[in-house]
Amino acid sequence: MRTLFSTRLLCAVTLAAACSAAGCNKGDNGGGAPPSSSGAAAPGATNTKKQAIQNIGSDTMVNLAQAWAEEYGQIAPAVSVEVSGGGSGVGMAALINGTAEIANSSRQIEPEEIEKAKKATGKEPKEFLVGYDGLAIYVHKDNPLTEITMEDLGEIYREGGKVESWSQIGVAKVPGAQNEKIIRVSRQNNSGTYHYFREVVVGKKADYKQGSLDMNGSKDVVELVAKTPGAIGYSGLGYATPAVKIVKVAKKKGDTSVTPTIVTVLDKTYPIARPLFMYTPGEPTENAKKYLDWILSDAGQKVVEKSGYVPLPKK
């Protein structure tokens, strides 16, 4: 009797579970998808009230993209912009795979990537310049270093570069550091910042010196530098905190060194600054188009400035 009963019960439970699962799904689709639901269902489901824009890519831009998405949510509540980071490379991959409506990148798209995207989606990716970023050089707040030349930075980070210790660049003693070795903080190689810094500072064809601490995110670099007295690192200007110090950078020995600010980035006197891009696979969809127009408007550019990045020059 007991075995029989339990078998029947099991059947009933399984059935009920299956039914409720199915019913649940239906209910979800009918009653407007929550903003967090992934946009994968979007193409078929026309009756969803909230429309999602998938915005994937650059880790440098993730704070900015998030700020835009939040601000835009107040202006256009019917659209939800879903932002995720991972690196410019991840954004490009999403652009090619067609999983992102807008891909963020802190470097310009490469010709091969355009080819790949054309092959995969049949459309040519469209580029939007949305702002600028000054790449700041960070050291610990107790470090007496105030300025550095591009050459020295190159020697510190380049494979075969000669600068290994703080005394070689004129810092006799870093308070709190255990030895005078320069602890290089860098980024993982899926980061647009990593590639940009390599191109501009390390050398176009050169490689990084091995043994740097390769962080996953822009914020991680600043946090590690803040906790490590002997460290030096590069990261977006928007990530500055009181626990770190931004070093002035000079193009050559003898040139005046420049602090990264909106003015110095825009007039190109600060040497390590770069444009920020958004890409769409082919012509943007109607929602994406409206969103991009808003980003390029004064309201959108104000968010850029508020987030610590550099807005486009006013026309």
Added chain:
Amino acid sequence: MTQTTVQLSPSPTAQDGAELLLPTRVKRRFSEIVAERAIEALIYVCGVSAILFVFGIFFFVFREGAPYVFGGEFKPGEFLFSTKWYPTSVSNARYGVLALIVGTFSVTALATFIAVPFGLGAAVFVSEFSGNKGRETLKILIELLAAIPSVVWGFIGISVMNPLIQDVFHAPVGLNVLNGALLLALMSVPIMVSIGEDALKAVPDSYREAALAMGATRWQMVYRVLIPAAKNGLLAAVLLGVGRAVGETMAVLMATGHAINIPHSVFDPVRTLTATIAAELGEASAGSPHYRVLFIIGILLFTITFIVNLTADLAIRGIRKR
């Protein structure tokens, strides 16, 4: 299936008494038989699926990695014995994983060195010395330790251990071999305790009684009788803990500093094989040499953990035979 139902129908040997006891068993409705079969089939599928998944993963990893190994472009010498890992270099891409192998082994070895005394000590205490209540509490707490997600360990490594290691050991960087090893030790201790305790429990009580009857103290009993008797099981406990440590990704990615470096002391940052795959696979475009080499690293890891687990398994078989 049919056999079971046949057996359940009244057999000639069980006449009166059985019929009284099992009247309901005799009458099985068709729907019930179908349900029974369906569930048995379902359970069978569940059991077999594990095999399918293992071979599926095996096949997938090899399919992605193997063509490159035999394609002629791959340099096994450079791969295994060079420390230069420059997968994204513009001018000269190099794929040497020696530093990563050394990184993995240094962190794992130090973690094992820290975890073994704690893990086996705790196993001995839980199994032989603690009272009933203490044992139950300890087991629950140790299992709780095993339930902490590795990203939380990594976070602890960055925010708690990093400044602590700098202060206590005067290390220039807090994210280093020691930090990663401490986290891995904490993560593998629960495995060592629970398997080690089982191994000690498997020693027959007659051994304990004999030892105590001979006038041994409890500690003498443990290290002269129980540990030698349970050594295979204890070895298995250690090896499964090591297997966990080798394969762990997130915590070491966050806590070791992720620097390609042959460590000269426990205070140097390193990078492990697992962390490299985790950090770089998302970016490597499918089919590129970088992507293939990451899968070859996967095969390498697979081989390492397979050997460790196989050894542990053989060791466990060793105790079963006794």
